[in-house]
Amino acid sequence: MARVFAALESAGGAGCVRFVGGCVRDVVMGRAPCDLDLSTQLTPDATEAALSAAGIHHVPTGKAFGTITAVIEGQPFEVTSLREDVETDGRRAVVSYTSDWRCDAQRRDFYLNALYADIRGDVFDPTGKGLDDARAGRVRLIGDAATRLREDYLRILRFFRFSASHGHGLDEASLNACVALREGIDSLSGERIQQELFKLLAIADPVNVVQRMIETGVMAHVVPGAPVNAERVAAGFPLTADEIQRLIILIGGRGWDDVLSRLTQRLRLSNRVADRLTEAAVAYPEADITASPADLRRHLYCYGRQATRDALVLRAAEAGLRAPAWQVLDEALSHMDVPVFPLKSARLIAAGLRPGPELGQTLRRVETEWIAHDFSSIVIEAAIDAVLKQTNMRRE
Template identity: 40%
Template sequence: MKQVPQKLPAAAWHQRQSLKDLITILDGAKSATRFVGGAVRDTLLGEPVKDIDLATIMKPDDVMARLETAGVKVIPTGIDHGTVTAVTEDGSVEITTLRRDVSTDGRRATVAYSDDWKEDAARRDFTINALFADPETLEIHDYFGGLEDLEAHHIRFIGSAQQRIAEDHLRIMRYFRFLARLGQHDVDQDTFDACRKAAPELAKLSRERVADELMKLLNAADPVYAVQEMVQADIFTNIVAEIDPNAGQILASLILREEAHQISPDPIRRLVGLLPKDLDKAVKIVTGLKFSKKMRRAVSERLAAPSPSVQDIPALAYHLGADTAQDIALLFAADDELKACLAKLIDWEKPAFPITGGDLIAMGLEPGPVVAETLKRVEAQWIMEGFPNEAHVRAVAQEMILNP
């Protein structure tokens, strides 16, 4: 088996001059500051790094003072919990003082600052997220076997799963999200039991936080196994009770369609596949999850559309956009219609309706409400006929004016 390196591999993100400057300001050369979390984990996995986090033994006030003195914009984004954000030319970097938990109620923790790296690692969720890297030597500091777990794609809580979940119940959702992303179909029974036992606590959490984790989970390349395990652990009962008990099978079928046509995962599309087909129920669910208006509209458009055929997929693209029409086809088109439906959407560009109300008046139609009504009828026929040219549309319009 390939050995996970004990040093952070070369990567463009940790060679940025703006980040090197931050490290210098925060005494990285003196081991006062290290890279931590997702940037370390994803670099070891060979995956793109989105967010960069630093951990430091310096207190937040000291961090802010040093950055401000150096002319770096700093925002006290979570200073009550030891986190500030440095804004650099290459993006934002979160900097958090080492901490230990004093108390927690499952939603928020009271923390005290620390200068002990292992103590800080011990309060994190999973072993693979508790890896530190020295910014000077790139040496990995692993206190709980995270490197071995990362190599095996094994998602394991640090210490007792029950205790880690009790500290923050959202870790249930995070567990299944990481299982969807990295897991190898090897749920630990103790972890599964701890998640199932604490699942009712999810109902007490912010809907936004739960929904965010759910959408991240559904965006994984293949979340089927994780979703099946969530169903078995009664997780959905406490977040989206109306999810189909066969959610895993439904999702698997949709993913097969996506893969067959080389279409990237989309969490909204996949969520729609799992929601009740009753539009009112589905809207109530996404509203309860505090989705944005844009996301609620996206769900409604996909569920409200009829099962598409090759003939009417262009009309869906015209009214709703090609991406939405593609989702509707993937979700609801018959097996023998899907390929042809998707083919219609390749390089789709919305055509411009070639006439206006003024054109109808010029053709002899009396001004008034009848103009808008007739224009709408002409447009509907134009769409139904596959967007013919202007001459044909004018002939249709003239016929409707003569024979209303």
């Protein structure tokens, strides 16, 4: 990291590069920083030239947006030129480069994200409000909230996510602007909405924020048509940290299979996630958190372990099941083997049954009886005996 600072400052002078955004915010809030992003007064071309002169490998990962990624010993560091907005349309912005830290800070989303620090750790707060907000856990849109949102409607979702992860409550002015402009979410791409939604669902305790999104009508623009329910979220999210299961709890319920196809397309869900949601929806109607062990085994056999767990956690959320009770049920499921039908066509043929329609019919009938008798091997042996007797009678 020191090499990157030295390389850029050799071209732009002392203080031309600073840490920016999340890494500074998290240190101020007493958290471990994640990505170490940098801002610089140098233009992208000048940044590339400075890194090349210092022998630092770099990639123009987002040069069109002012970002060059320096790579030191395999670790990437994004370096973005200071920018100011020239034109915005709610989805993307036309920017120009600047050397003014204040201009760059004013185009950011929240005060607590508009913080910078030099390599010595001295923090710079161009808005004059970022440090106070970070220390207070206050997530507020910079300047006029509605103006910030109209520049990029994704900030509506970011406001709720950061309020859940870094905030203490919801800032009223920012919340009111998000609610008033919630239809702007409809103009966003499915990929951008999906990324923000999954980040929100992965937060340790997003319940209060998700409930407010439901109650204010914001969530209806995130997962349109889904039977969302604030009470189900409050009961279900504490049961699991799996964001896919939390999504199932959020959008699941009676009639949710009717909207899955549209949601899959709108959110641009991967085939893996879409298949998991579909399988849970198929298993859901028969899922029962009060089922006997035999019925649970039948459910496992018919729908598989993952779909069974996903359907049951939704049922648990609907029933308001407490976490300790769910953990007992989930633990029982995890130790319960998924039955495997032991009878193969080769064994029936060896017993004398000829290949053909009768063979398939016999397999299906035996499987049905085997399931109904809690997967008892006695059913299988009885079926083999019956085939042997039938074969002997034909020979006689």
